[in-house]
Amino acid sequence: MNQAILMLTNLSAAAERAAQMAAVLGLPLQLRLVLLHLYHDPLLDPELVVITTAGAYRTQAETNASLQAMAQRLALPTEVTTSADTLREAVQAALQHYHPLLLGMGLSQEHDLLDRLLHNQMLPVLRATGYPLLLVPERGPVPQVPRRVALAVDAESFSPNRASQALAPLLASWQAAYTVVHVAAPKEQEAFAGQRALTNVRQSKLLPAATRLELYQEREVRPAAGVLQALEDTQADLLLLVARPRSFMGRFFHHSVTMEVLRHCRIPVLLLPAHAPAVPGWMPAMS
Template sequence: MNPSIVVLVNLSEAAEQAARYAAVLGAPLHVHLELVNVYQPPILASGLAAVPMHYFPQMQAETEDALQALAQRLPAPTEATVVAAPIADAVQEAIAHHRPLLLAMSLSPEQDLLDYLLRNHVLPVLRATHHPLLLVPEAGPPPSRPRRVLVAIDGDFFTLSAATLALAPLLASWQATYSVVHVRTLASGGVRPDGYEQLGGPLRKLLPTAAPLALYDDAGHAPAPGVLRAVAETQADLLILIARPRSFLGRLFHRSVTAQVLRGCPVPVLLLPTNAPDQPDYLLIMS
């Protein structure tokens, strides 16, 4: 059985682009796509006429038809499902049924909407699954296989989850060049010459063994702008961020560097969960 990617979609062009990008990423391994639309009955603003309850089945049927049409347009074997459930429950059900390599969804460039999606969709997905999550910006480039991948790490040791390590064959199939960036502030001090081997050691279980790990050490910049600067200077077409469960899912998410990077990153971002327990770190939380 071929591996799968679960793509959380609505009926927008951005969601279709995210699905196409997932199809391109999975093509070397003949990955099939599972489109999951989490159907929620429309909540109308006050002052608008209420929609009679008997119209809801018709609206759900129209959503299913549109989703099937989307599945037929994608360049990969694709199945589509409409699930009427809270998003966390729907994602858990999809993972249990399809056992995907990763989850994918689109992100809007509008900050208010992006913040809403991060708080109400991205965080519940990570909290429910601890699975790798691919976020595709709505205004991103046309879908293509990554050629240059930038991996952002912090100064604390981490171990990658089993679900993250299972991505190793997929990452190897892209035949991309991988670089590692460690963004430090001036106050963070130096790192011993062997320090990066310790910090980046867990990545060697994930990244292709033949891939040269070129270090991009950007000292003196705040973490989020430093990561985005590294994306631009290395011409990366995919960014990988390490997502620590406690810090990434905590109450300080609105202040996190991860959120700042997602707001400004022009290329898709792959969030890779680490194992818990973890320690707060400046890549994910700014004090």
């Protein structure tokens, strides 16, 4: 059976757009989709209100019928599963059952909901699972197979975890043009830091060795601003962000480069968890 992409979903247009994007990304490898819907009454479980819908009071049969109709509109074979468990329990059970390549979900434009969902709900799941996470903005371009992909990294080496390494065939299947985006840290003195960033990407083995990599560098700007400017200048239609362990430390996430990029990015973002390098005293330039 083909590998799967597990999408957290509801009955909103934003969730369907996210599922459409996941289907497009998985199309070259003929992956399959699994739509995971959490069936909760927000009055009884207020912490999950952000992933329920205005139709929270529909019967479960009506909800399932609507989800099945959504599945029929997607470009890949799609299975629907619902759960009345907590987010953590539902995702863990789905991971054990489907063993997906990655997780995914849509992003609301409302910052409060974005903060609440990522910080209070998805981050504990990501810390526990270490799976890559696809985040699709509520309003963005029409879903299509990526043709221009930006990979934002700093000058520090990184080692993708096992789940991120497993995405290598998928990244290669898009046959996209890849640009390595390096934004120099304010006190970065190292010569040829951009070339080191290129070398680190090649050594990560996320992409085939023959992949041509362009380099985009920014200096004297904040890292998030530099990444967002790179996306505009390169006309990227997908952003890959290496998520170091510090990115998943709850109280720092709100002030991290990752969070600031997510607030303003208009294209899908794929977070790729990485191990921390075994270097005494190491502190990441981007998180």
